[in-house]
Amino acid sequence: MSNSSARPDLLDIDSHTFKDLEIFTSDNGGASLFDFCNRTRSVGGAALLRRRMQTPWACAERIAATQAAVRFITESRALFKQMPSVYAVEGTQDYLEEILPSLDFRNRLEFALGAFQVWANQDSHYFSIVKGAQAACRMIRALRSFVALPALKSAPGELGPLLQQLRALLSRPNLRMVPDFDVAGWGTWKMLKLDQALRVKEKDTLNRLLALNYEMEALVSMADANAEHGFVMPEICYGPLHVTAEGLYHPYLAHPVANPVSLNQQHRILFLTGPNMAGKTTYLRAFATALYLAHLGMGVPAQSFQFVPVQCLFSSISLTDDLCRGVSYFRAEALRVKAVAEAVARGDRVLTLMDEPFKGTNVKDAFEASLAILERFSTRENCLFMFSSHQIELSDHLHRLHNQVNCRYFEAVESGERLHFDYKLRPGISDQRLGMRVLREEGIFELLDQATAPEIEFSPAEDGIP
Incomplete structure (x- = not known):
C-alpha cells in the first residue's frame, strides 16, 4: 500500500508496517489496534473507521481538523447520543440493499394498479418495503433533530x-415529505408513494446520508x-521534522513503564541497545503506534507528545523470508531497506x-551493513530513524556520524538468581551480554549434561568375531 503516490495528504x-504495529491483525491472536479503538455501533460505522485507519493523514491541516472534531465530540458527548439509532440506520441500509419491486410510474392509474399488485401478490415484499421505509423515516427524523441542535451550528x-x-x-423536496411523526398508520397507497420517493427518486441521497452518518460514528468512536x-x-508542530514525547507507553500493556522520546534534526538517529527481553522492541512499537495514532488525529498513550507530521512511516520489526517467491531472510531485509531508501531519495x-x-x-557483514546504513541516515535532512542493535561494536564508530546519533539503552538488573528488567530508557550504550546466563x-x-547417549549393542557377527 502506498498512499502518497495517489493522495499527498495521506x-x-x-x-508490513501495518502488520508490525498490529493495526488490523495480531500475531498472537489478541486484539488489534482497530479492535482497541473500535467503539462504533453499526457495521457501516466500523467500515468507515477501518477506512480511516487504513489511510492516516500526512498533512497538519487534515490532522488538526480531525483533532478539533474529536475534541468537540469529547466535550459535548451528550449531543451525539441523539444521532439515529443503530436500528434505524441498519434498517435503512438493508432497505436500500434488498432487491424489492419498485413503482416508478408517471401515470396515476398505472401506479395504482402496480401498488395493488404488490400488495395483493407479493405480500412479503410489501411488508419489507413498509419496514424499510419506516426505518428510513426514523433515520431522517433523527438526523433532522440532530443537525438542528443549536450547539452544533458552530x-x-x-x-x-x-x-x-x-x-x-435533508432539505431536498422529496425528503421534506417525510413527516415528523411515525408513519406506521399510513395505508398502502401512501406507503408505496413514500417508497417511490425514498428508494427510487432519492436512493443516492439516502446512501449519502448513511455515509455521512457513518463518518460521524467513526469520529465518535475515536x-x-x-x-x-x-x-x-x-x-502538531511545524518546521524541521522532529518528534518529542514524555511518558510514552504501549497501550496494550496492563502495567506499562513510560519512557521519553526525542528525535530531531540535531539527533536524527536514536541508536538503541540492550539485551533481549529488556524492552527495545516494545519501545519501538510503542513509539510507532503513538505516531500512527497522532497521524489519525487521535490521542496518544503518553503524558505529552509533539510532532511534525511525516509523509512515510516504515517499520522493520518482524521480517520473514518468502519461500514462494524465493526471497531469503537477508534479501527480505535488503528489500526493506531499499523501500526506505527509495522514499528518502524522493525527498x-x-x-x-x-x-x-x-x-x-x-556478523562481519551485519556490522559493515549497519555502519554503512547509519552513515547515510545521519546525513538525510528532514528524516528520522530509530535503530536497535546488538552490535555494540558500532559505538566505536558512531562519533564519526556528524554528531547525529543519540545513544540510549535498556538493561537487565543482574542481582539475585534471576534477571530483572525495569524497562527504563537510559543514556549511553549497553555492554551487557546475557545470552549464556x-x-x-x-x-x-544441566538438561543436556544429564542426558546419556544410548548404548549401542553389536552382535558378534557385526563385530567381526567368529
Missing part, C-alpha cells in the same frame, strides 16, 4: 462540513476510545524504525 504506510474541524452536507441533503484509554491529544519526510537489522547474514537460568546446559 501517510505512506505499507502492509461545530469545528471535520464536523462542520459533514453537518452542512447533512442539512443540504473520541470514545481516547476517553476510555486516557489518551492525550498530541501537539519525503521519512520516519523509519529498524529492529536489529541484518540478522540474516554473518539466560541459557543457564533456563537449565538448558
Whole structure:
C-alpha cells in the first residue's frame, strides 16, 4: 500500500508496517489496534473507521481538523447520543440493499394498479418495503433533530462540513415529505408513494446520508476510545521534522513503564541497545503506534507528545523470508531497506524504525551493513530513524556520524538468581551480554549434561568375531 503516490495528504504506510504495529491483525491472536479503538455501533460505522485507519493523514491541516472534531465530540458527548439509532440506520441500509419491486410510474392509474399488485401478490415484499421505509423515516427524523441542535451550528474541524452536507441533503423536496411523526398508520397507497420517493427518486441521497452518518460514528468512536484509554491529544508542530514525547507507553500493556522520546534534526538517529527481553522492541512499537495514532488525529498513550507530521512511516520489526517467491531472510531485509531508501531519495519526510537489522547474514557483514546504513541516515535532512542493535561494536564508530546519533539503552538488573528488567530508557550504550546466563537460568546446559547417549549393542557377527 502506498498512499502518497495517489493522495499527498495521506501517510505512506505499507502492509508490513501495518502488520508490525498490529493495526488490523495480531500475531498472537489478541486484539488489534482497530479492535482497541473500535467503539462504533453499526457495521457501516466500523467500515468507515477501518477506512480511516487504513489511510492516516500526512498533512497538519487534515490532522488538526480531525483533532478539533474529536475534541468537540469529547466535550459535548451528550449531543451525539441523539444521532439515529443503530436500528434505524441498519434498517435503512438493508432497505436500500434488498432487491424489492419498485413503482416508478408517471401515470396515476398505472401506479395504482402496480401498488395493488404488490400488495395483493407479493405480500412479503410489501411488508419489507413498509419496514424499510419506516426505518428510513426514523433515520431522517433523527438526523433532522440532530443537525438542528443549536450547539452544533458552530461545530469545528471535520464536523462542520459533514453537518452542512447533512442539512443540504435533508432539505431536498422529496425528503421534506417525510413527516415528523411515525408513519406506521399510513395505508398502502401512501406507503408505496413514500417508497417511490425514498428508494427510487432519492436512493443516492439516502446512501449519502448513511455515509455521512457513518463518518460521524467513526469520529465518535475515536473520541470514545481516547476517553476510555486516557489518551492525550498530541501537539502538531511545524518546521524541521522532529518528534518529542514524555511518558510514552504501549497501550496494550496492563502495567506499562513510560519512557521519553526525542528525535530531531540535531539527533536524527536514536541508536538503541540492550539485551533481549529488556524492552527495545516494545519501545519501538510503542513509539510507532503513538505516531500512527497522532497521524489519525487521535490521542496518544503518553503524558505529552509533539510532532511534525511525516509523509512515510516504515517499520522493520518482524521480517520473514518468502519461500514462494524465493526471497531469503537477508534479501527480505535488503528489500526493506531499499523501500526506505527509495522514499528518502524522493525527498519525503521519512520516519523509519529498524529492529536489529541484518540478522540474516554473518556478523562481519551485519556490522559493515549497519555502519554503512547509519552513515547515510545521519546525513538525510528532514528524516528520522530509530535503530536497535546488538552490535555494540558500532559505538566505536558512531562519533564519526556528524554528531547525529543519540545513544540510549535498556538493561537487565543482574542481582539475585534471576534477571530483572525495569524497562527504563537510559543514556549511553549497553555492554551487557546475557545470552549464556539466560541459557543457564533456563537449565538448558544441566538438561543436556544429564542426558546419556544410548548404548549401542553389536552382535558378534557385526563385530567381526567368529
